[in-house]
Amino acid sequence: MSDILHFLQQRNSSPKLTDPAPSPQQMEEIFQAAMRAPDHAWLRPWRFITIAGTRREAFGELLEAALVKRNPGADAAAREKARNAPLRAPLLVVTVVTLTEHPKVPPIEQRLSAGCAAHGVLLAAQALGFAGVWRTGDAAFDREVMTGLGLGENEEIVGLLYLGSRLGNPKPLPTLNCADFVSHW
Numbered sequence: 077m078s079d080i081l082h083f084l085q086q087r088n089s090s091p092k093l094t095d096p097a098p099s100p101q102q103m104e105e106i107f108q109a110a111m112r113a114p115d116h117a118w119l120r121p122w123r124f125i126t127i128a129g130t131r132r133e134a135f136g137e138l139l140e141a142a143l144v145k146r147n148p149g150a151d152a153a154a155r156e157k158a159r160n161a162p163l164r165a166p167l168l169v170v171t172v173v174t175l176t177e178h179p180k181v182p183p184i185e186q187r188l189s190a191g192c193a194a195h196g197v198l199l200a201a202q203a204l205g206f207a208g209v210w211r212t213g214d215a216a217f218d219r220e221v222m223t224g225l226g227l228g229e230n231e232e233i234v235g236l237l238y239l240g241s242r243l244g245n246p247k248p249l250p251t252l253n254c255a256d257f258v259s260h261w
């Protein structure tokens with residue numbers, strides 16, 4: 077089997093991440109790969125916001141404030157969890173879809189393209205020996221969070237990509253039977 081095929085078949089997420097994260101030069105390579113996502117009419121409907129170092133703490137404060145606004149009764153544990161969430165990895169890449177009106181490219185296609193770009197970030201990071209995990213949750217769909225990150229009204233968060241170096245061994249991967257997912261018409 078080709079190395080590339082084997083790599084694609086073994087891709088997996090890592091919930092536990094530590095230093096080092098990809099360097100700015102490596103992130104450039106990663107974004108170049110991600111931006112080869114299929115893209116109807118070449119709209120480039122994605123953009124990426126990196127959050128590293130102490131900015132993760134500022135993002136944690138934004139997540140906590142948004143949580144309290146969504147749920148004024150949030151207890152101390154929930155608030156702490158929200159505040160500390162960005163500290164689970166040395167680097168976050170918020171993948172954003174920028175929706176534009178186009179006669180042939182409906183919003184679903186633009187969201188799918190941006191999702192492919194997010195997948196590309198994870199694949200390229202793993203190709204460079206790093207690891208990551210794609211997360212969302214209520215915060216990712218919260219306009220308060222989006223506004224705090226500088227998103228416009230025509231933009232949405234596709235994923236919060238946590239990147240870094242894998243802590244621990246990769247989990248065993250399930251074997252999926254193609255026959256359960258593939259039919260021939």
Ligand SMILES: Cc1cc2nc3c(=O)[nH]c(=O)nc-3n(C[C@H](O)[C@H](O)[C@H](O)COP(=O)(O)O)c2cc1C
Nearest residue numbers: 087088089090091208209210211212213234235247
């Ligand atoms: C759109 C999207 C949102 C996700 N959100 C979360 C999340 O909030 N929390 C989480 O633990 N996993 C989330 N996941 C799943 C993980 O990224 C990952 O795919 C899952 O843990 C399975 O691991 P694997 O990718 O190695 O198979 C999300 C995946 C996608 C595609």
